[in-house]
Amino acid sequence: MEKFQNGDKLRISKFLASKNIGSRKDIEKFIAEKRISLNGITVTTPITFIEEGDQIYLDNKLINIKPKFEILKYYKPIGFITSHKKQDKRPIIFENLSDKYKNYKTAGRLDYNSEGLLILSSDGEITRELELPKNKFERKYEVIITGNFKRDNLQSISSGIKIKNILYKPFKYSIKSNKKNSVILELILIEGKNREIRKLMEYIKLKVKKLKRTEYGPFKLNDLKPGEIHSATKSEITNYLYNKRI
Structure with missing residues (x-):
């Protein structure tokens, strides 16, 4: 087209x-x-x-000059990779979806052990716009961590840090629960480097027990269950079109 x-x-x-x-x-x-x-x-x-x-x-x-497009919200389950092609014999998300979505593009990968909101679209420009850091679409995550948690350590890396020559941008956080055996965090990032949250937590000697993305820009996971796929709401699409920067 x-x-x-x-x-x-x-x-x-x-x-x-x-x-x-x-x-x-x-x-x-x-x-x-x-x-x-x-x-x-x-x-x-x-x-x-x-x-x-x-x-x-x-x-x-x-x-109609403007091509029609579709934006979908998919709850990626744990145990699938975000790819169109198999890697290391691990199942891909498109094996779990209808064939009519096989050529759809995804915004924001989630690794094999992560779950939550993935955006799929029939228009690759939409997913590209969502992924570009300069557009500052926030990604919100619920993260359960284990280890010797110290707020000062988390605060020290939240302003941005370079790890193994890779620069990670500042992020926002809040502590939802702080118990002896695990801590629940809410993290908000504006980019999505490969395994970014896991590497940040590893840097301060913490292990990620669970990682779930709950929001991506104006799009929210809401009540979606693992493996479910729904169309984005009209208000979510309107907010996306209003806020996109390119």
């Missing part, structure tokens, strides 16, 4: 062919027959360029 990128223009014949209106030869024929108009003016050449916001009509019927 041809899509507009940062104000780019597209040739009308190429765009309409990508919308399955017909082949390029068909489009050229429609133009020759004066059946296509652009913003109220009859199109006379197939090399006419269009841009986002234009109105195209075929036989006086409006053609």
